Amino acid sequence: MTILALHNTLTGRKETFVPADLAHVRVYACGPTVYNYAHIGNGRMAVVFDQLVRVLRQLYPCVTYVSNITDVDDKIMDAARQTGENIDTITRRYEAIYNEDMAALGVVKPDIQPRATEHIGEMIAQIEQLIARKHAYAAQGHVLFHVPSFPAYGGLSGRSRDDQIAGARVEVSPFKKDPADFVLWKPSAPDQPGWASPWGRGRPGWHIECSAMAEKHLGLPFDIHGGGADLKFPHHENEIAQSCCAHGREDDLAAFARYWVHNGFVTVEGEKMSKSIGNIRLVHDLIAHYPGEVLRLTLLSAHYRAPLSFTSDALNQARSTLDRYYRILFDLKDVEAVAGDVPPAVMAALCDDLNTPQAIAELNALARDVASADAVQRRHIKSALLAAGNFLGLLQADPTQWLGYGVQDGVDGAVVERLLQERQQARQSKDFSRADEIRRELSAMGIEIEDTPQGTKWRKAS
RNA sequence: GGCGCGGUGGCCGAGUGGCUAGGCAGAGGACUGCAAAUCCUUGUACGCCGGUUCGAUUCCGGCCCGUGCCUCCA
Incomplete structure (x- = not known):
């Protein structure tokens, strides 16, 4: 069995991953709050954990991947107020868009995608447990988690209770x-969404939903809990506090989730994405200009824990890398591939803390070898490339289509053919200036031509 | 201020106590009427200063720079 190594934020070290139950690996990753289009940072989280789950599925017979939808939140309420729309209308719409956009990035939908609003009962039950164990208290319609009741608080982020207060912005x-206590439940005004509870009509705090939903759908302790690096504190810290304390496991931070995995941030041209800078890159917009595979490869081109600077350069490089692979597949289109396993080198790279850049280097090694390969090797290379691509969520398109051969959209094929014939005649009569002129005309139409021993091919450049 | 993360050749980006990362771009060559595509060749880099070591880009200490979190945030 291949060994999977993962960097565990809880210990700060790379560790060998051993599931609690070899027969059932359980993963939870914090999903989006659905009040707007997903940005490329959301996309990175989705792609990273999608890839992790793909690796786990190779290694273990049964994997359950849960990623929530946060559909109750003050930001959603703000959005509803601004647009005058119903909250449900907004959350359902952006949930659907989120799933469409992530699918475009090659993300396989999580096995379970629980909505916060459908787990209010579980949250209330957990809050009651916390009150019963004296880790939480009700005050003025709120219920708060009492941080001093949990001495181990801060163990994930390496931040003490005092540090949290020292920020003085709490x-x-x-x-x-x-001062460090945080909200489990808060009262709702009549015009705000709310649910009946022992503490009056109200709504849950942000952190409790993940504790409740992870426990319900996965059981405790589950294996891997993931999310963006910014969630370490306070969100994940608070999840741990809630879940460990609700079950009297104050002694063991791993009693909730055993391994914690955090992906790094996406910056845009080196700057943090923010509304004030106006540099937020929405997946929805990007997929209108770039194939999803280009975005996915860009996101996988850096190690998941490192910051990723999202630039047009990076996108173009990913595109040319994919073009190269697709060109090989195009050249090998008459070679019969055999269904096979993911190449061991690719698998080994991913099993080393999800080293996707190394995995891509292995793809390049395959691509490099094709030039000197004999027939048997060419068949092997095509098979390996397809298997690796399938595993990485890449190379799923038809090479002919990808490269633009035979594309009919927006192209008058008859015109192109006529120009090519004219150019061919010009070339035969050595009228090269006319031939080059025609090439420029075609180029202006977005058509690139390639003269080969088999004749002239043309493609619609992307 | 506190807690993290990072600084690798023009760019992106792995990794390692001594043994080629890889890609892109660039240069030279092959092929081509010229191109395109492809192929061949080509780059000895690891922020600064100390320390440990036979030997450090890799370990330790300090410093500088960048960046993230500490409030909602993937």
């Missing part, structure tokens, strides 16, 4: 027993 409400 809202210190008068009803908090301790």
Whole structure:
């Protein structure tokens, strides 16, 4: 059995992954709050954990991947107020768009995608457990988690309770027993979404939903909990506090999730994406200009924990890399591939803490070898390339289509053929200036031509 | 201020105590009427200063720079 090594934020080290139950690997990753289009940072999280789950499925017979949809949140309420739309209308719409956009990135939909609003009962039950164990208290319609009741608090982020207060930007409400305490439940005004609870009509705090949904759908402790690096604190820290304390497991931070995996941030031209800078890159917009595979490869071209600077350069490089692979597949289109396993070198790279750049280097090695390959090797290379591509969510398109051969959209094939014939005649009569002129005409139409021993081929350049 | 992460050749980007990362771009060559595509050749880089070591880009300490979190955030 291949060994999977993962960097575990909980210990700060790369560790050998051993599931709690070899027969059933369980993974949870924090999903989006659905009030707007997903940006490329959301996309990176989805792609990274999709790839991790793909690796796990190669290694283990049964994997359950849960990723939630946060559909109750103050930002959603703000959005509803601004547009005058119903909250459900907004959340359902952006949930659907999220799934479409992620599918375009080659992300396989999680096995379970629980909505927060459908787990209010579980959240209330967990809050009651926390109150019963004296880790939480009700005050003025709120319920708060009492951080001092959990001495191990801060173990994931390496941040102490004092550090959290030292930031001095934590809202210190008068009803908090301790400045570090955080909200489990808060009251809703009549015009805000709310649910009946033992503490009055209200809605859950942000952190409790993941604790409740992960436990319901995966059981405790489950194997891997993931999310963006920014969620380490306070979100994941608070999840751990809630879940461990609700079950009297204050002694063991791993009693909730055993391995914690965090992906790094996407920056745009080196800057953080933010509304104020106006540099947010939405997946929805990007897929109108770039094939999803180009975006996916861009996201996989850096190691998942490293920051990724999203630039047009990076996109173009990913595109030319894919063009190269597709050209090989095109050249090998008459070679019969055999269904096979993911190439061991690719698998080994991914099993080393999801080293996707190394895996891509292995793809390049295959591509390099094709030039000197004999018939048997060519068949092997095509098979390996397709298997690796399938595993990485790449190379799923038809090479002919990808490269633009035989594309009819927006192209008058008859015109192209006529010009090519005219150019061929010019070439035969050594009228090369006329031939080159025709090539420029075609180029202006977005048509690139390639003279080969078998005649002239043309393609619609992307 | 506190807690992290990172600084690798023009660019992107792995990795390692001594043994080629890889890609892109560039240069030279082959092929071509010229191109395109492809192929061949070509680059000895690891922020700074100390320390450990036979030997450090890789380990340790300090410093500088960049960046993220500490408030909602993938």
